[in-house]
Amino acid sequence: MSQESAEFSTVEQTERSRILTGAVKGWRIIRSNQLATAGFLIVLGLVFVAIFAPFLAPYDPSAQDLDSTLAPPSADHPLGTDNTGRDILSRIIFGTRYALAIALVVVTLETLIGVSLGLVAGYYKGRVDETVMRGLDVLVSIPPLLLAMVIVTTFGINIWNAMLAIGIVYIPMMSRTVRSSALSIREETYVQAAEGLGYDSKRVMLKHILPNAVPPIVVLGTTDVAYALIDVATLSFLGLGIQPPKPSWGAMANAAQEYILVTPWPIVFPTIAIAIAVLGFNLLGMGLREVLLYGEDYEEVVE
Amino acid sequence: MVSGKTVGYLLKRLGFGVFIVWAVTFLVFVLLQLAPGSPADILLSGGVVTEEMRRTVIEQYNLNEPWYVQYGLWLKDILTGDLGYSFAQQRPVATLIADRWAITAQIVGLSMVLATVLSIPTGILAGYKHGSKLDRLLTLVAIIGVSVPVFVSGVLAILIFSFHLNVLPSGGAGTGIVGRLSHIFVPSLLLGAMIGALMFRMMRAGMRDVLEKDYMETCTAMGLPKRKIVVKHAAINALAPVLTVSGLWIGFLIVYSMVVEYVFGMGGLGRLIIHAVEAQDAPVVLAGTIITAVVFVVSNIVVDVLYTKIDPRVVIGGQN
Numbered sequence: 284m285s286q287e288s289a290e291f292s293t294v295e296q297t298e299r300s301r302i303l304t305g306a307v308k309g310w311r312i313i314r315s316n317q318l319a320t321a322g323f324l325i326v327l328g329l330v331f332v333a334i335f336a337p338f339l340a341p342y343d344p345s346a347q348d349l350d351s352t353l354a355p356p357s358a359d360h361p362l363g364t365d366n367t368g369r370d371i372l373s374r375i376i377f378g379t380r381y382a383l384a385i386a387l388v389v390v391t392l393e394t395l396i397g398v399s400l401g402l403v404a405g406y407y408k409g410r411v412d413e414t415v416m417r418g419l420d421v422l423v424s425i426p427p428l429l430l431a432m433v434i435v436t437t438f439g440i441n442i443w444n445a446m447l448a449i450g451i452v453y454i455p456m457m458s459r460t461v462r463s464s465a466l467s468i469r470e471e472t473y474v475q476a477a478e479g480l481g482y483d484s485k486r487v488m489l490k491h492i493l494p495n496a497v498p499p500i501v502v503l504g505t506t507d508v509a510y511a512l513i514d515v516a517t518l519s520f521l522g523l524g525i526q527p528p529k530p531s532w533g534a535m536a537n538a539a540q541e542y543i544l545v546t547p548w549p550i551v552f553p554t555i556a557i558a559i560a561v562l563g564f565n566l567l568g569m570g571l572r573e574v575l576l577y578g579e580d581y582e583e584v585v586e
Numbered sequence: 587m588v589s590g591k592t593v594g595y596l597l598k599r600l601g602f603g604v605f606i607v608w609a610v611t612f613l614v615f616v617l618l619q620l621a622p623g624s625p626a627d628i629l630l631s632g633g634v635v636t637e638e639m640r641r642t643v644i645e646q647y648n649l650n651e652p653w654y655v656q657y658g659l660w661l662k663d664i665l666t667g668d669l670g671y672s673f674a675q676q677r678p679v680a681t682l683i684a685d686r687w688a689i690t691a692q693i694v695g696l697s698m699v700l701a702t703v704l705s706i707p708t709g710i711l712a713g714y715k716h717g718s719k720l721d722r723l724l725t726l727v728a729i730i731g732v733s734v735p736v737f738v739s740g741v742l743a744i745l746i747f748s749f750h751l752n753v754l755p756s757g758g759a760g761t762g763i764v765g766r767l768s769h770i771f772v773p774s775l776l777l778g779a780m781i782g783a784l785m786f787r788m789m790r791a792g793m794r795d796v797l798e799k800d801y802m803e804t805c806t807a808m809g810l811p812k813r814k815i816v817v818k819h820a821a822i823n824a825l826a827p828v829l830t831v832s833g834l835w836i837g838f839l840i841v842y843s844m845v846v847e848y849v850f851g852m853g854g855l856g857r858l859i860i861h862a863v864e865a866q867d868a869p870v871v872l873a874g875t876i877i878t879a880v881v882f883v884v885s886n887i888v889v890d891v892l893y894t895k896i897d898p899r900v901v902i903g904g905q906n
Contacts, residue, residue, distance in 0.1 A: 318729070420602075421609040424882045426837040428845075429875055432863045433614065436871040437621035437628055440863075513735045517845055520737050521860050536741070547745050554738040562733035569729060 312574050319570025325563025333379040340373035344530045353546045363548040365539065371549060374530035375556045381531040382512055382560055385446055389511040390504050392450030397457025398500060402488045404458065405465025412462070419455035427452040427514050435523050442515075442525050449514050453507055460503050464496035471495075498575035506568035509561045516557045532557045599890055603883035610879040611664065614872050615657050625649055628868045630673050639673055646671065664876065670869035672862070679873045682858055689854030692766070693774050693843045698832070700778030705785035706828075710821045712786070713793020724786070731783025736842050739776045740849035747772065773846040780842070781835060785828055792824030826893060833889030837882045 313319045332339060341361075348368035356363045362371040404415040425433075431448035438444045468474060469492060477491045518524035519533025527538040532553040539549035618625050626643050643649070647670075648656045663670070669679040712721040796802065797820055805815045844856030851857075855874065862870035 417602075417605075421606055421613070423834065424606050424610060424837060424879045425613075425875065426841040426878065428841045429837065429878055432859065433617060433871055433875050436863050436866055436868050437617050439622070439866075509733065517735055517737055521845070521848065521863075523860070523863055536737070540741075543741075543745070544749070547749075550741055551745070554735075554741055558734045558738055561735070562730065565729050565733045569725075 313567075313570070316570040316574045318566045319574060322563050322566025322568070322570055325559065326567055329379055329383060329560055329563060332376055333383050336376050336380060340370075340376040342370035342373040344374045344377040345369065345528065353542055353549065355546060355548060362552045363546070365535070365549045366542055371535075371552050374535060375532065375553060377530045378532045378535065378553065378556065379560075381525060381529065382516075382557075385442070385515045385525075386508045386511040386564075388446050389450040389453065389515070390508050392447070393453040393457050393507060394500065394504055396451075397454040398461050398493070400454065401458035401461025402465050402493060402496075405462040406469055406484065406488050406492060408466070415458070416462070419458055422452055423455045425452060427510075428517060431514065431518055432523065435518075440523055440526070442519075445515065445518050445524050449511060453511070456507070457500070457503055460499045461496055464499055465492050468492045468495050498571075502568060502572045502575055505564055505571055509564035509568060512557065512561050512564065532560075596887070596891070599887050603887055606883050607876070607879050608661075611661060611876055612657070614875055615660065618868070618872070619653060628866070629670075635673075643673070669873040669876075672867055672870050674862070674865050674867040675870075679869050682870060683855065683873060683877065686853060686855050686858050689770070689847065689852055690840065690843050690856065693770050693777065693846065693852075693854065694836075694839050696770060696774035697777035697781060697839065697843070700775055701782035701785055704778065705782035706789055706821075706825070709786045709789025709828075710793055710816065710824070713790040713824065714797065714816050714820070716790075716794050716797075721790075725790070728783040728786045728790075731779050732787075734780075736776050736780055736846050737849050739779070740773065740846055743772055743776060744850065769850075769852070773843075773850050773852070777839065777842055777846050781832075781839060784835070785832065788828045788831060789824055792827055793820055796820045796823045829889055829893060833886040836885040837878050840878050840881065 313323045346369060348364065348370075350368065351360070351364055352366055352368045354360055354364040354368070360370050360372065362375065364370055365374070400415050400419070404412040422430075427449045430452050431445045434444045434448040435441070465488075474487060474491050477487050482490075515524055516531075516533035516536075519526075519531055520536050522537050525531040525534045527534045535553040536550050536557075539553070543550055618628060621628055625647065626640060626649050629643050629647060630639060648659050651659070667680060669683065671677075672679050672682060675682060708724050712724045715721050802815065802820065805819055806812075810819075840855075844854070844859055847854040847856030848860050859871060859874045861867075862874075
């Protein structure tokens with residue numbers, strides 16, 4: 284074993300232990316708040332269901348059984364079947380994947396662009412700040428769902444277009460939050476010191492300001508997952524997002540509208556699934572907000 | 587009392603509002619140019635296209651001119667109230683919107699009233715009794731309120747009230763004041779509950795912040811009755827941010843009102859715009875977006891003016 288690889292493994296170890304203490308810290312923060320704990324458990328459950336969907340679902344989500352269509356809940360089909368006899372429970376289980384993947388794409392887009400713009404605006408202040416913020420004010424005046432509709436109309440009904448549109452309209456909130464953190468953090472002594480040492484502005488922004496602006500980003504990102512879930516589900520329900528027969532919750536509700544007078548179950552269960560998923564992220568976001576942003580006992584929890 | 591400073595500030599806000607509306611029209615125009623297919627195809631889609639229609643649209647939107655001429659002439663049309671022509675529906679867009687905006691406006695208005703009635707008193711109470719059982723219960727209800735999308739609560743409400751209990755009129759928008767109210771009440775309540783839950787959260791947080799301020803102790807020390815302190819001093823201060831944010835929510839409300847109208851089968855802007863998106867009827871969707879932006883800008887200027895009435899410390903045109 285060369286010295287180099289030995290050194291490498293210690294670096295790796297400290298990195299691993301850092302992630303571990305990070306996880307422990309995160310868990311302590313979550314556990315200290317009832318809302319956050321409840322939300323975290325729901326989110327964890329959703330992630331679990333999404334990963335193990337093929338093992339959890341009793342049926343193939345697209346297998347039709349034309350002998351039992353629109354069946355009410357029974358022992359065979361715990362949540363009933365839809366108009367082509369597909370098992371609703373299995374479709375809801377697979378729908379978790381769509382919901383989480385889409386919400387993740389939207390929030391990642393929002394965070395990457397929103398955080399960069401916010402950092403730049405808050406760090407450089409003055410004219411740069413003014414320009415960025417005024418530009419974002421234009422986006423604020425268009426509701427996410429409406430911009431999604433415009434994009435879908437001009438570029439075609441397609442879930443990628445919809446996700447892109449929603450992600451873009453979420454940017455201003457993230458930028459404003461990061462900007463206001465950056466504005467105050469840049470006045471701290473350690474930032475002044477880093478600047479005094481002659482570090483370039485990119486390094487100061489990424490290594491000194493950003494790490495200290497993380498709590499509000501986490502809180503907003505979590506809540507925005509909830510909003511993204513609502514917006515994408517609404518769009519799909521209107522027939523403008525994910526299209527049936529894909530097992531997305533919104534698309535399932537859309538397809539079930541026609542049969543609402545025959546049987547309510549095909550529309551009731553997917554909509555309840557949406558509400559539970561949104562509730563999970565909202566609870567987590569609210570709880571984190573209480574601890575990270577308002578928490579008197581934050582220091583206590585982390586130490 | 588209107589000072590010169592206030593007038594100057596309002597003019598500045600107005601100028602910025604004009605800029606926003608302009609920027610939205612420009613954004614919409616750019617999207618039309620960037621979209622796959624020629625603008626003529628996009629403006630015409632949604633119906634059978636004849637060569638004559640193509641010629642009409644090219645002429646009407648000046649599609650043979652350079653883009654800046656196209657944009658300039660289009661902007662001029664919009665300013666004179668000509669919002670374009672829906673080839674899919676064979677009607678001018680302005681007529682289509684004029685026939686339908688009232689229902690949407692009524693739902694937005696009523697839901698705003700209901701949201702205020704539901705959220706402000708409960709928000710004051712929860713913030714004042716912060717940490718109590720009542721506060722926790724109200725907070726939980728509010729979280730559930732923001733977590734249920736309006737189309738979900740809409741579908742469930744229709745199932746329960748119209749089909750099972752048969753107490754609600756289903757479909758249509760009703761005629762006469764009573765008929766209209768009975769039709770729009772439930773949709774507005776659902777929308778109001780969602781917005782109200784957000785307002786509640788802000789009001790509660792605002793109360794908590796204000797009640798911790800030093801001047802609250804001063805009020806107590808001066809022997810003012812508790813009720814007066816909470817309502818007159820704390821609540822008024824906590825109300826200001828809620829007002830600002832409700833201005834920002836107006837566009838959001840319009841769009842979700844469209845969703846609710848669609849669910850309840852009402853003939854407002856919702857059905858018009860959503861069907862237009864389905865049919866790829868671009869002129870209608872683009873006009874809807876521009877109008878929403880105008881409403882947004884105007885409401886926010888109104889909120890700014892109201893702000894000074896609520897909080898006399900805010901000198902318009904001063905810092906912030």
